[in-house]
Amino acid sequence: MTFWQFAFKNVSRNSKAYFAYFVSSAFSIMVFFSFTVYAYHPRLQSVQNFQDRDPLMNLASTAQFVIVMFSFFFLLYSIGTFLNVRKQQFGILTILGISQRQLKRLLFTENMIIGILSIFIGIQGGLVFSNFFLLVTSKLTSAKGLYLYWPTEAIIVTTVTFIILFLIVSTFTPMFIRTRKTVHLIKGNKKVTAEKRPSILISIFALTCLGLCYYIAGYPQGYVTEKNVQNGSVFLIMLSILPLVVVGTYLFFSQTFLLFIYILKKRRKFYLKQIN
Numbered sequence: 001m002t003f004w005q006f007a008f009k010n011v012s013r014n015s016k017a018y019f020a021y022f023v024s025s026a027f028s029i030m031v032f033f034s035f036t037v038y039a040y041h042p043r044l045q046s047v048q049n050f051q052d053r054d055p056l057m058n059l060a061s062t063a064q065f066v067i068v069m070f071s072f073f074f075l076l077y078s079i080g081t082f083l084n085v086r087k088q089q090f091g092i093l094t095i096l097g098i099s100q101r102q103l104k105r106l107l108f109t110e111n112m113i114i115g116i117l118s119i120f121i122g123i124q125g126g127l128v129f130s131n132f133f134l135l136v137t138s139k140l141t142s143a144k145g146l147y148l149y150w151p152t153e154a155i156i157v158t159t160v161t162f163i164i165l166f167l168i169v170s171t172f173t174p175m176f177i178r179t180r181k182t183v184h185l186i187k188g189n190k191k192v193t194a195e196k197r198p199s200i201l202i203s204i205f206a207l208t209c210l211g212l213c214y215y216i217a218g219y220p221q222g223y224v225t226e227k228n229v230q231n232g233s234v235f236l237i238m239l240s241i242l243p244l245v246v247v248g249t250y251l252f253f254s255q256t257f258l259l260f261i262y263i264l265k266k267r268r269k270f271y272l273k274q275i276n
Contacts, residue, residue: 003102007109014086021078022114022121028071029122029162034133035064036154037126041134043146066213066245068161073246075169077253079111108170115166119159126158127151198259206256209248213241 011018090103098106126133131148138146215222216237223237 003105004109007106007113010106011110011113018114022118024074024078025071025114025118026122026125028067028074029119029158030125030129032064032067032071032161033123033126033151033154033158034130035067036157037130037151038134038146039064040151040153040157041146042149066241068165069245070210070249071162072165072169073249074253075165076172079169079173107173111170111173112166115162115170119162119166122162123155123158126154198255198262200259202251203256203259206248206251209244210252213244213248216241216244 093103093106130151134146134148
């Protein structure tokens with residue numbers, strides 16, 4: 001068995017554990033791709049009036065930036081949580097003779113396999129819903145004539161952007177386990193700690209922060225007025241996007257996501273499904 005075959009088997013063997021990570025990554029890529037399709041639309045590129053075109057391009061660029069930042073923190077958090085679950089597996093591999101270099105290479109390869117599959121599925125999903133997305137954004141931004149087209153540039157930009165993102169995350173991934181001793185990996189999760197119940201209020205606050213930042217990025221008509229432009233409040237509102245997405249993302253994965261897992265664990269029929 002080659003190293004690549006072993007990595008593929010590891011991914012397929014842990015498909016249930018990887019599923020949420022894969023679906024969330026693919027969804028982020030699909031949303032990014034949809035905004036990129038909008039940004040590179042021939043109708044917007046052909047607009048001669050820069051006063052009409054620039055706000056629309058800024059809207060798409062801001063949304064893309066927010067999605068990439070969100071995806072980066074999400075991928076790091078998700079892969080860290082996933083590796084924590086697989087500590088025992090890594091300990092067994094270490095006892096069987098795998099070197100630290102080979103283990104790092106294995107983690108890098110597995111993460112890139114998931115990344116490439118996520119990019120492919122995300123772009124496919126974006127292509128399926130691109131017409132619907134263009135219809136919605138044309139209504140929200142009052143941009144007329146956004147017909148369906150084959151988005152070659154959007155495919156290239158999305159693929160390159162997320163390959164770079166997954167390369168960065170895959171490079172950082174081995175750092176989560178490199179300092180752990182084999183005995184600690186073998187013990188895995190045997191340490192009994194009191195389970196902390198996630199806060200519902202903080203979870204709602206996280207969703208509010210994320211919803212607000214996406215509203216600011218996706219619906220500038222709600223606050224870009226002549227009065228706000230003159231008093232400079234538009235600039236302050238735009239600056240609030242980054243702290244909102246950072247705080248919202250952190251709280252989402254530290255509280256909201258864990259609250260979702262907590263609720264699922266309480267549903268024994270779902271949690272114990274297909275377990276002997």
